[in-house]
Amino acid sequence: MSTPTPFTSYVAVGDSFTEGMCDDLLPDGHYRGWADRLAAALAAEVAPADFRYANLAVRGKLIGQISGEQLDPAVALGGELVTLAGGLNDVLRPGCDIARVEAQLGAAAEKLLATGATVVLFTSTDPTRRMAGGARLMPAIQRLKAFVEQLGEHPRVAVVDLFSADCFDDRRLWAEDRLHLSPEGHRRVAEAVLQALGRPAAFDWRAPLPAAAPVSRPAKLRSDLRWLWIHVGPWLVRRVTGRSSGDGRPPKRAELLPYEG
Template structure:
């Protein structure tokens, strides 16, 4: 964007996706929902016009695959006619063995094209790179890299689409940007993603979201072992049970903001 060109102001915003966009593991709000980067983004956009009448809906639900996102959220999002839509999905598919990455790409493209057809600016994301922070993630990298290239190619070919590149941001190698389950962002991680989206939309930088955190005190070997055992027991075990029984953490869960309503912070 030309430095002399003012960034587009938005009067309404709809968030579509899974737990990443729902805001899992950010701070809890009084109503029991997580805050999340999308809420933080909505707050910043609402503040640009004094918050008067800025509309915000968040249709994202944890655990959803890209097909479920398209089937359960897309029609509602397109029907709201929002000026800005964020669309994130596909990583839950990649985490499952036997993922059909071509099908993920096709569903993601169809969703983005439908949203662009409404006249909205559509923001897509590349996944963070888990290879340096999460053991066992090497098997996921071919699909993650392919999905990254797909998203970048889609955005290059579609005016009105914007990409937020999280993959190249080395700060996400730091476990302090992640919650205890190692799959969802910590509050600091959510704060940085919100800022990344704002900058991708042409807003001036409030801070360097890519910057490394100050060095952390070294963790002793046994502390790391205890942390890994706790992670396996509390998070990996239940996740495997859900996979084996065909259940999802989002089953029966409604969206936290199912209607496009004025954002009140």
């Protein structure tokens, strides 16, 4: 098997998934995230001074906002590798126009491919076994999954299939808010991207975690009530008031700069 050509520049585009929400905090107050972990692995393939990384992702963004706010800067940066993740925030909202989401995601991928970049896309995880009400999202998620897989037929598109990875049914791969990844979840996504790009496996990112200790019914109830109060309530307030968690927030790495993770 031939060794993949190293990348010397990487631009991450997307929402909270790519920003790195709920991973370990860095000294500057930003979350680390799978994209930072990926950048560190890619930088190790070349001399550190020869590798540059930018992360334009901002939490809460819809695919139209990602396209409108991040796409032109990403194109201008000219990264050899671009990861593009978006659309799930749209799917989570009632009345999602999935055809519009597909059109915007497809146009974004096409614009990035026109630069000559290798583009990484993602399928969503399956929410039905870990998230109350997840079944209502499935028609849109499955349609978007099929669309992403279709885009993956392009020779410079790599698709990371998170949907079929049963390990993401385990709540330990998710943060307390049940929407963002835990540090272990971010570690696995970074490895999944590396393998999708043809790198040799460092570990089996799909492997299940060791069995967890059983949770009592009262403890589960307390956890569910805490989740509703701390996470679901504020999310609903933002939806009603038309606000987003990313309003006014700049990207954590707006420029292509050397990265030593």
